């Protein structure tokens with residue numbers, strides 16, 4: 409049994425996602441567990457090189473997580489022959505140019521979503537990586553959430569019959585910084601810094617719809633900038649000019665319709681921060697991040713509309729909890745393990761940069777729909793047009 413060292417340049421690990429999900433929960437977690445096991449019994453042990461602008465912050469993160477290597481020298485990091493994988497969880501706006509530099513330096517690529525803020529940029533990155541024969545991956549963590557794994561098993565089993573429609577209700581109140589500190593980075597609310605909920609969330613909805621039901625074929629989107637002024641990390645007020653809610657309808661291949669609300673300006677009155685309802689001819693299912701419930705045809709009630717009396721039916725009672733398969737690991741960590749196996753033993757992997765391009769295409773189409781106030785078709789992507 410051999411141990412293989414995987415040198416990973418990790419960028420953006422002082423940020424919210426990079427630090428909590430990718431460094432602490434995923435890579436440090438994998439190191440603590442003794443690496444990723446391959447099918448022949450070998451182990452792959454990640455050896456991260458933390459990369460960023462601020463040496464002080466990097467050194468603190470490195471110390472807290474028992475990581476030896478960190479640097480603010482981007483060019484030296486790209487040149488390092490010890491590190492064959494580049495990972496990015498920096499701000500979305502920086503991603504295309506960083507990934508292109510890493511690809512030039514022949515690094516395999518794994519990155520957060522969205523792949524970029526323009527379809528052409530995303531296609532260019534993908535094409536450059538393909539030309540060099542690099543292995544690539546994009547984070548599609550929601551597919552590995554227990555709630556969605558259970559929902560997917562239910563859909564795939566045919567228990568819901570033909571899927572007719574899907575509703576996604578996502579969001580929570582993000583404080584503007586006046587009464588409580590904002591719980592998301594200020595760039596999310598600034599157009600010039602690549603903010604906006606449409607690019608942030610449509611890239612998730614695209615792969616969820618595509619993987620659970622069928623590919624998207626057209627989108628109608630109304631974006632809104634509800635809250636126009638916020639306070640940043642330094643308590644300075646700024647103009648929040650990016651979309652902070654989007655009200656979207658989507659057509660899917662095969663005829664199913666999805667209605668999706670995404671909002672940072674709503675208060676939660678549902679079971680979870682994201683809630684999914686799928687209605688099919690034989691049954692319906694609802695899922696949050698961890699749980700999933702199912703209502704079959706035989707458990708479907710026959711409600712009577714009678715506004716003169718309080719509602720007599722408890723509509724939550726006819727839903728049965730879908731049992732999972734034991735304990736689920738962190739979704740980000742699970743995807744990292746799959747990607748590392750893909751790197752070393754070509755294990756199946758569906759989350760390539762090409763899939764990431766589709767997320768950008770969907771977000772761009774939603775933006776166009778909003779600005780033109782019309783439906784926009786989602787066509788097959790032409791990877792040659794580079």
Ligand SMILES: NC(=O)c1ccc[n+]([C@@H]2O[C@H](COP(=O)([O-])OP(=O)(O)OC[C@H]3O[C@@H](n4cnc5c(N)ncnc54)[C@H](O)[C@@H]3O)[C@@H](O)[C@H]2O)c1
Pocket residue numbers: 419420421422423424425426460461497498499500502520521522547549593595608
């Ligand atoms: N998969 C998910 O569920 C999910 C959730 C939230 C965010 N994201 C994605 O993760 C990425 C990061 O989001 P976040 O919320 O962690 O943001 P963040 O602002 O908390 O972190 C951004 C990171 O990039 C670094 N950075 C920013 N500007 C830089 C610059 N000019 N030079 C060098 N470094 C710079 C910051 O120091 C920080 O380490 C985004 O692309 C976002 O779309 C994914």
